[in-house]
Amino acid sequence: MTSPRVEIDLGKIQANARCLVRRLGDRGISVTGVTKAVCGHPDVAEAMLDGGVVGLADARIANLFRMRTAGINYPISMIRAPLLSEMKDVIQHCDASYNTEIDTILKLGAAAKKLGTSHNLILMIETGDMREGILQENLNNFVTRVIATPGVALKGIAANFACMGNVVPTGRDMAMLSRLATQVKGACGPLVELVSGGGSANLPWALGEGSTGRVNNLRLGEAILLGTDPVTGQPITGLHTDAFTLFAEVIETRVKPSARPHASIAPELGMLKLVQSDAYRTRIILAVGQQDTDASGLTFPPGIAFIGATSDHTVIGTSNSTMSVGSEMKMGMNYGALTRAMSAPDVAKIVHCKKMMRGSSRNRESHSVLTLV
Numbered sequence: 570m571t572s573p574r575v576e577i578d579l580g581k582i583q584a585n586a587r588c589l590v591r592r593l594g595d596r597g598i599s600v601t602g603v604t605k606a607v608c609g610h611p612d613v614a615e616a617m618l619d620g621g622v623v624g625l626a627d628a629r630i631a632n633l634f635r636m637r638t639a640g641i642n643y644p645i646s647m648i649r650a651p652l653l654s655e656m657k658d659v660i661q662h663c664d665a666s667y668n669t670e671i672d673t674i675l676k677l678g679a680a681a682k683k684l685g686t687s688h689n690l691i692l693m694i695e696t697g698d699m700r701e702g703i704l705q706e707n708l709n710n711f712v713t714r715v716i717a718t719p720g721v722a723l724k725g726i727a728a729n730f731a732c733m734g735n736v737v738p739t740g741r742d743m744a745m746l747s748r749l750a751t752q753v754k755g756a757c758g759p760l761v762e763l764v765s766g767g768g769s770a771n772l773p774w775a776l777g778e779g780s781t782g783r784v785n786n787l788r789l790g791e792a793i794l795l796g797t798d799p800v801t802g803q804p805i806t807g808l809h810t811d812a813f814t815l816f817a818e819v820i821e822t823r824v825k826p827s828a829r830p831h832a833s834i835a836p837e838l839g840m841l842k843l844v845q846s847d848a849y850r851t852r853i854i855l856a857v858g859q860q861d862t863d864a865s866g867l868t869f870p871p872g873i874a875f876i877g878a879t880s881d882h883t884v885i886g887t888s889n890s891t892m893s894v895g896s897e898m899k900m901g902m903n904y905g906a907l908t909r910a911m912s913a914p915d916v917a918k919i920v921h922c923k924k925m926m927r928g929s930s931r932n933r934e935s936h937s938v939l940t941l942v
């Protein structure tokens with residue numbers, strides 16, 4: 570089979586989504602499935618929907634179009650602020666967008682009015698992650714201006730953690746978000762329908778003992794796709810961690826002598842990171858590289874160490890290899906490695922269990938012609 574390739578087990582993605590939807594549902598929290606790490610792959614999006622997520626979210630308009638073109642009619646929200654050049658598409662194809670700039674919102678409103686419609690806004694609030702967000706002390710003024718803007722409707726507020734700043738959400742942060750939702754209603758009038766607490770990093774809090782307050786939604790990517798907690802990298806109990814597998818072909822295997830001292834390229838260029846270790850003297854080269862994935866985010870079978878990677882080669886070391894040229898190495902991926910592999914044009918994407926998805930209850934009406942009787 571062609572390689573490098575990512576094999577995708579849709580059944581495991583569906584099961585992860587279902588498990589999280591059920592556990593969070595018990596806590597009054599709905600799940601939005603985040604598809605940006607798989608470039609809006611329509612089959613993966615379908616698997617999330619089959620698992621019961623209430624809607625989808627993505628950061629890029631190209632991913633949105635991939636899903637819409639494949640016939641996915643569920644609400645999709647834009648979790649990155651819309652670019653001025655893509656407003657019309659966002660208004661026409663998204664259920665809502667996440668925003669932090671009043672100038673963007675004024676333009677969204679004007680564009681929506683021109684199209685004879687109204688656009689839903691979710692305001693992202695800065696909670697210490699220091700990526701996007703409206704400062705908490707400015708929220709009331711901001712909301713007042715949003716309410717006065719024709720063509721837009723305030724749908725909710727949201728927070729984001731552990732993306733830029735490695736800030737782990739605490740119960741106090743989440744209580745603050747609930748308070749802000751109440752404050753907006755008190756100061757500005759409208760009920761804040763959606764209070765979206767964050768992403769997979771919020772799961773320990775959301776599934777913990779404390780009150781969830783007014784938080785009624787999480788936007789989950791990593792937990793559904795990889796079954797891991799982005800803060801610790803550890804598996805989440807009850808979830809599959811092997812829905813995605815990367816395969817690459819061995820193109821050289823050889824016992825190599827220890828590296829001789831030699832003049833090095835500037836280390837900050839970081840093109841080749843050979844790690845000296847006598848325990849891993851058999852060097853295996855895989856036909857996959859930094860252009861295809863983030864090689865440092867790969868996980869290998871026991872007994873194999875990652876040595877280094879360049880744009881087209883990945884070098885691994887082992888002490889007792891049975892792998893020969895032409896055989897295939899099977900690897901796990903972290904979020905960064907997955908994101909790059911899914912967006913790499915030279916990495917094939919092979920989907921498993923698609924049939925299982927068909928005719929599931931969600932699709933019963935549109936696919937009833939396929940039902941076996």
Ligand SMILES: *Cc1c(COP(=O)(O)O)cnc(C)c1O
Pocket residue numbers: 603605628648649729767768769770788789790791792799
């Ligand atoms: C990527 C992203 C998410 C999903 O994060 P995970 O850690 O993958 O669950 C949620 N919200 C926003 C704004 C994002 O950019």
